[in-house]
Amino acid sequence: MRRRIIQFLLALAVVMIPIGAIATVSHMTKQEQPVTTQAPSSQEYESKSFTEMLVNFWKQTGIYAILNPQEGVKNARGDEITPFQQSVGRVIMIAITFVLFYLAIAKGFEPLLLIPIGFGGLLANIPLANIIGDGGFIGELFKAGIENELFPILIFMGVGAMTDFGPLLANPKTALLGAAAQFGIFGTLVGAVALSQLGIFDFSLQDAAAISIIGGADGPTTVFIASKLAPDLLGAMAVAAYSYMALVPVIQPPIMKALTTPEERRIRMTTKRKVSQLEKMLFPLTVLLLTILILPESSPLIGALTFGNFVRESKVVERLSKTLQNELINIVTIFLGLSVGSKLAAEYFLVPETLGILLLGLVAFSIGTAAGVIMGKIMNKFSKEPINPLIGAAGVSAVPMAARVANRVGMEEDPTNVLLMHAMGPNVAGVIGSAVAAGVYLSIF
Amino acid sequence: MRRRIIQFLLALAVVMIPIGAIATVSHMTKQEQPVTTQAPSSQEYESKSFTEMLVNFWKQTGIYAILNPQEGVKNARGDEITPFQQSVGRVIMIAITFVLFYLAIAKGFEPLLLIPIGFGGLLANIPLANIIGDGGFIGELFKAGIENELFPILIFMGVGAMTDFGPLLANPKTALLGAAAQFGIFGTLVGAVALSQLGIFDFSLQDAAAISIIGGADGPTTVFIASKLAPDLLGAMAVAAYSYMALVPVIQPPIMKALTTPEERRIRMTTKRKVSQLEKMLFPLTVLLLTILILPESSPLIGALTFGNFVRESKVVERLSKTLQNELINIVTIFLGLSVGSKLAAEYFLVPETLGILLLGLVAFSIGTAAGVIMGKIMNKFSKEPINPLIGAAGVSAVPMAARVANRVGMEEDPTNVLLMHAMGPNVAGVIGSAVAAGVYLSIF
Amino acid sequence: MRRRIIQFLLALAVVMIPIGAIATVSHMTKQEQPVTTQAPSSQEYESKSFTEMLVNFWKQTGIYAILNPQEGVKNARGDEITPFQQSVGRVIMIAITFVLFYLAIAKGFEPLLLIPIGFGGLLANIPLANIIGDGGFIGELFKAGIENELFPILIFMGVGAMTDFGPLLANPKTALLGAAAQFGIFGTLVGAVALSQLGIFDFSLQDAAAISIIGGADGPTTVFIASKLAPDLLGAMAVAAYSYMALVPVIQPPIMKALTTPEERRIRMTTKRKVSQLEKMLFPLTVLLLTILILPESSPLIGALTFGNFVRESKVVERLSKTLQNELINIVTIFLGLSVGSKLAAEYFLVPETLGILLLGLVAFSIGTAAGVIMGKIMNKFSKEPINPLIGAAGVSAVPMAARVANRVGMEEDPTNVLLMHAMGPNVAGVIGSAVAAGVYLSIF
């Protein structure tokens, strides 16, 4: 073992000593040699000495790039990148992607999205590489599916094919809980604008609207709206949306408990009516017709969702349904995650707006949860059949996590009270609700 | 329950009353306020009153758009759309897509294609939405795979990977039945031109040729030719092709019975020769070589078909074969269906040509069936081995439906006479036959 | 049977006699009728006689095109194609694709790649067809994934998801064998430049570098580098790389035996240390961090490889891992193979450079194998734990073939000495090694 080390230290010395020497010199003289572009193409390579080669190589290492940030440099997409973002910024962002990996793997937070997004972020922060630019593979994926809204739409098809709207059909009025929870979106819009007026943040009305959609607790809707209304904020918005969706078991219970009495949390809901296959099959068509009549701007999102669901419930195209639920959504999840992750590059993420987005996203989630619970209390008061206000919290979407949380909080009071299927109604209604909210924004802006 | 209704009627009133009021006023004054584009982007949103907002929202509902069609409006692809097509037309088309769903689900008519096509048609008829235009998701799918012929080609690869040409190899001469059935294509060409000369339709020679390819009873070939020769007719042609393929059990039997005697329908065919795996493997290469020598214009279609079949029969790339037969063809079927469906927009489908296409398609199918049966009778007369003319009807392709129909009609006369495998020969030859016919058209136009 | 033949000879005569007659005349007069483009579009088709139609048809057959090559013709991509390449060249190339099929099917040589590549080559050599050009389906696939490097990157993701780096982690120092084997790349660079200096070949430094990467024994890396540094040589390089990877069991053993004594080949390696799941999970991140610090230019390749491996080893996104290993890599393999095969068109492949590429590729493989074995001998001498030099040959990559060959050669001397897992270490290190070498080239050129 030691012999090997000696042997290779010897070999290494041949390589490392000149590199080190040159590096020191180069570092001392770098003020005099302005580097205008990050990856200078060597035209007349014939005349270089080996030392020059080593210098060139050294200047193309990531260590050099991080230690020697330059003014006025542009990234692979042509956007400016400050010296801070080139050096410490990249290190911070790489650390953040590692935190995302930790959350995804050790804590089980939405790993299907956070792992591709995190890895995309890792790749996006590599100095000198052109991965997120034109011709780079993540840049190409971004063009192929985010710029033209294709990836979130395909995800929505898969979500439609995976979702059973039966619980909603068994108790349609719980859909109103899914409506109330969208107050997380519109309430946050007002809050964001107010904070901007107060000079705390600096968001335009359009940016504020985009950010508030995080309160819809729906990943693809957030990516869809962000790429339309505020493409620069896409990275932070997606990270906020998926992170808070993953954090639902942490964020929601305190709010739910604060707004309900133990008696309310113990309310048992009556068994729901039978749902026929025919009803399930008609449901996506009904929802789409309503969308056509009332809010055509929502039709890309709701169209994709109902298409996937119709493929599922028609029962005659099982192979298409299976493909939507598996291969297609998996492939698109990988591509979408990597593409969205490219917005975790330091130059896009380490900007003042990010903090505002993370904060407002959390506020939006909390408001949505509270609005759902309060609506549940109101409905319980006015409805003949008892309604447990806890299922209102599931109205934010975040399917099926929010419904499970509602169930768990209910069981803490009464372990025999199973709310899961009752909570699935507002939960899936919340998906439709936030797609409608997205349509409202699209029709305004 | 009633309390809830009262509560929400109250809430609703807040929203609905002003909408209704504005709507009435707006409807009365709409002649004075010409709307030039369908989705006006609101630049200076800061100064709008809540009433104005409601008006704007109301003007962006689908109800308003359908009730208030405008002159001189263009759709998302820049094509003109008449007031009729904007209003009643859309309702008619949506009704037609529901008919397609009914046929697909309740009657089992080619659901794999009719459900995506129908849903694409539904989405294409949403007013104000930009789903089929540039940046809309179906518009993007259309660009990605129909404009450049990629989707029908990939479907053909999957068809090749799914097709066992063994029955054809066991009795090669039945391929001539698959040739005769292509008279459905070329006979219809003459008919269409004749009817245009008589002033009944108004098709150019090129359009007539494109339409006549429906007689090939082959979906991807029809889409391929339509997108090359007559892109405007793509929607009607695809719907006609897939509908009639689904209607094979209805259209063919009367023609088959009219042209044959019960004795002929009872003819038993002798057992076929053994087919080795080596033959099956060489078959796609042989067919492709013939295509190269005789009709290179057919090589995209036949190349894709034989590629898929070679992947299948080489037996050494099982995983590629499985992918062609499952995931890839499923994904492409969804994308192709939605894209083709976008041509069911009222502005493309509700044109005089559609009726002609539907009629001529039916004629083409019938002629093809008849030609196949007659050729079967001729071959039976001249061949030493008996040939049941019913299997000639399978020559139109529509694999494997047409072969099953031939088998069933035969069994009606003699329940012990199984023609299925004998009919598969002309059936798969019909696929090659219509690809050759397509190549002829491509070499002419 | 005979009756049928008579009948069809009759029918055929009607078609064939005029064709033959016209063909003869046309052949005699073709000097006087210069054909400028290969597929003349017939604008005024109304006035043609049936004879003219037959002539036109005859002139669009592949037979005619092969028998009557023209000067100054361009192919579908706008590149010139000589008369030789149009005629004999195409026949030769078609024969070569058949040889590839034979090798793939009968000999089991990398069928997953050679079958799509061969078929792509077959389709690329069809006269008059536009399959590889703009709008042709292979041309479209080429644009979609080779020009922008996407396909080799996606393959690398799949490779990462399929590779277990456990054997390398169990004995990390064997990675140095994977480094030594890259001498196949850089040694060949010198050789290629030397032969160019001597006037035997005519490769630029950049071309020589591209060709030498074949010595990395890694398909996607070769395609990646070829499409960046020497797109014209892509076809020959890919064929060389995949062929020699398939030929590893033929090429390597003689070299391995020549460089080792029987005693060396009998060396038993000690059992390796335990590898924890945590280590496996950290491995891709560690390798990527090193890449970021030392060689960012390698990050597309190593980033994709480590992404796939991280998805695999994180164990929390099993469905994404499965998709990367199956559907996605299968689809991309088909598309990549067909696209790469399009460079087997006579006009690209039948050029003097091809011979040089095939020769240099073989040399590169051999040098790499030898360097790996010699490094194994050196390491065995200096290391405390015994190292069987045979596993050095596995350092060229060609996973897992090269490791199996090392194992087999070892067993020839001592059937109880199982080297397989020990050889997998250098084998997978070789993949990283050639990605690093590729990064070096990308940073230089």
Added chain:
Amino acid sequence: MIIEAIKYMFLGMGIVFLFLYLMVVVLEWQHKLLLKYFPEHFEEEKPKSDRRERLKKVAAITAALHHMRNS
């Protein structure tokens, strides 16, 4: 601008409620209609999980056999 945002809040929540409320109304009306005209669709279906059932049986039998064998 804050006034603007509040207006949009009312507009947005109004539309969301309008949409989902109409959906509830239509679904309940549709349910009644289906119940009236297609009552057969709401009858108890025979459980169709035959295959899974059988697989479970295989597992059960195997487990039993295994138990017998090991004891």
Added chain:
Amino acid sequence: MIIEAIKYMFLGMGIVFLFLYLMVVVLEWQHKLLLKYFPEHFEEEKPKSDRRERLKKVAAITAALHHMRNS
């Protein structure tokens, strides 16, 4: 134009027949050739559906056991 269409009809049907007829001829000739030079490929193959066979056996045995158990 109708004359034109008829001409194309003859041309088209001619080519389709020519193509498929040549295909028939080549296939029969190829069959004879293969039969002569590779007769071993035409011999009775051992059914390779071992796995399915075995699965069926598992099912059969299970069914039998189940039957025994329930009776």
Added chain:
Amino acid sequence: MIIEAIKYMFLGMGIVFLFLYLMVVVLEWQHKLLLKYFPEHFEEEKPKSDRRERLKKVAAITAALHHMRNS
């Protein structure tokens, strides 16, 4: 140009060795660190191939039964 190529050869092999050597060093160091701070990850894991195991048992039993039945 040949001198140039030789220089690149040294540069290239140098970088490749540097990279993989550093990788070896980091991996060994990482291994020691993990062994020290997370020793539980290196303990003998319970074989998790339960399902495969069980399937094999099913097969074994079935085979045995089949054997009994046929003899």
